[in-house]
Amino acid sequence: MLRALISRTRVLLSLIVVVTGLGGMAALVAIAWVDYRATQAHAERELEQIARLMEEHARSQVQTGRIQLARVADLIGNRDLGALRGSADDWRRLNAIMADNPSAHSLWIFDANADLVLATTQPGGFALNVVDREYFTAMRDSDQEMFISPLLWGKITGDFLFTLSRRVTDAEGRFRGVIASSVKARSFVDFYRQLRPITEAPDESVFALRKIDGSLVARAPLPSKEQVDIVSEKSPLFTSALTQAAAGTWRSVSVVDGIEKLFAFRRLSDLSLVVVVGTKVEAVFRDWWARTQRTAALVLGASGVLLVLAGLASRSARREADALLGFADKARQLETALADKDMLFQEVHHRVKNNLQLVTSLLSLQMVTINDEKAQAALMQALDRVRSMGLVHETLYRRNEAAEVDVPLFLQTLVGGLGDSFGAIERGIALEVRSQPMRLPLDRMVPLALIANEAVSNALKHAFNGRSGGRVVVSFTEEEGREVFAVEDDGVGLPEGGVAEKGCLGMSIIRSLVGQLGAEMELRSAGGSCLRLILPAEPIPVA
Secondary structure: OHHHHHHHHHHHHHHHHHHHHHHHHHHHHHHHHHHHHHHHHHHHHHHHHHHHHHHHHHHHHHHHHHHHHHHHHHHHOOOOHHHHOOOHHHHHHHHHHHHOOOOEEEEEEEEOOOEEEEEOOEOOOOOOEOOOOHHHHHHHOOOOOEEEOOOEEEOOOOEEEEEEEEEEEOOOOOEEEEEEEEEEHHHHHHHHHHHOOOOOOHHHEEEEEEEOOOOEEEEEOOOOHHHHHHHOOOOHHHHOHHHOOOEEEEEEEOOOOOOEEEEEEEEEHHHOEEEEEEEEHHHHOHHHHHHHHHHHHHHHHHHHHHHHHHHHHHHHHHHHHHHHHHOOOOHHHHHHHHHHHHHHHHHHHHHHHHHHHHHHHHHHHHHHOOOOHHHHHHHHHHHHHHHHHHHHHHHHHHOOOOOEEEHHHHHHHHHHHHHHHOOOOOOOEEEEEEEOOOEEEHHHHHHHHHHHHHHHHHHHHHOOOOOOOEEEEEEEEEEOOEEEEEEEEOOOOOOOOOOOOOOOHHHHHHHHHHHHHOOEEEEEOOOOEEEEEEOOOOOOOOO
């Protein structure tokens, strides 16, 4: 009897360690994964909002430039462009128009031969021909209303800029010249700096205004002159994502610095422009990593407390066993020690039950915060498995039992709880438990509880798809001196080819637990499905 007590103690302590480790790790992984998805979704929404602000800013700046160029065209009117050379009055009017646009650096008027006629930079002008400049040739060779150039290094300004250009035509629409407005790239940078997403660190985010072909118009941070070719390189965003959607998010390694970033983009089709905002993935998940570490510390701390309790219980068991072996004649001491041991077992069952309820509460709270159906299903499966283990310890604690479980009571409680979870009554599914009065030791009841949870859950989820009503029968009987456990239903039966070994976590768990019990398993499908286990006559020794 004493040796059996010691064996049961070791089994219980082993189960505590396993349940604590598996339950804690499952909860930690599930919570971290769901939080990871929520963190990325939040960052994507924030970046998309910033991209909308960038779009509105770009549209307003282009519209301001378009109005400015129209005013210069009104200033020129039908006059010969040569008449503007050296005109002090026209120079003053041109500067007044430029002053109304804080983002403009200078205004330029070129004739049909690309020679400079008038510029705000000098009253008398100077010799300059721009026949090789893209903004001139684009206006000369096409009838488009306006042209936006890529990012340029201004030799006169000594800084980055881009140009907005407009054609000058006569009454018949013939080309007479070009009006160009040089726009300071830093005016865009100053605006972008106010939109820092995710983090306050300025070097962790990038903003860009690009043409639809990928060429760079403005960027924050601004590149050096040596970096212009690198930052102008077309990223996979323009060859992949933008070909499929006008707006969205994109996660990839930046072609500029080789760092993985999360981007949001919006295409301004009427202007042939694209706004892009991105931030480092490491910055996006920095707070998530800190939260995960804190959660891990909490779970590991709780697991450590249980392990300490298990160690104390093991040491107490060894001491009491030594005392009982040395003083077999002291029956009263033996009865007192056994009573203390039962109390200790009850305390351990109570603490295990409470800690499993803590894990269950964490998973339930996490489910409320997510909308992803796959994540909810995964958390619900983990929740049911933890509940089935906790139900074993709750049954022992409520009935003041040390290590043997009342099988009929446990099965009635488990099946009733699963029926409520899956809405069996509303779906017209009848649940029936048939069990002879018997008790099982804890080391056999915990694996059997997990098997029952998986089998009944699978029947309620899958057996009655496409139909209403049905019956699920859970039985535990004795046949020819061996215990037989079965879950049967009259549903649609197993899919053709049976249950796949790979990709079916529930069946993998069942097969692992059947091996742990040393049982024989039968799985058949005829007028429904049936899982039948034949348990060995003697318990499997614990290593």
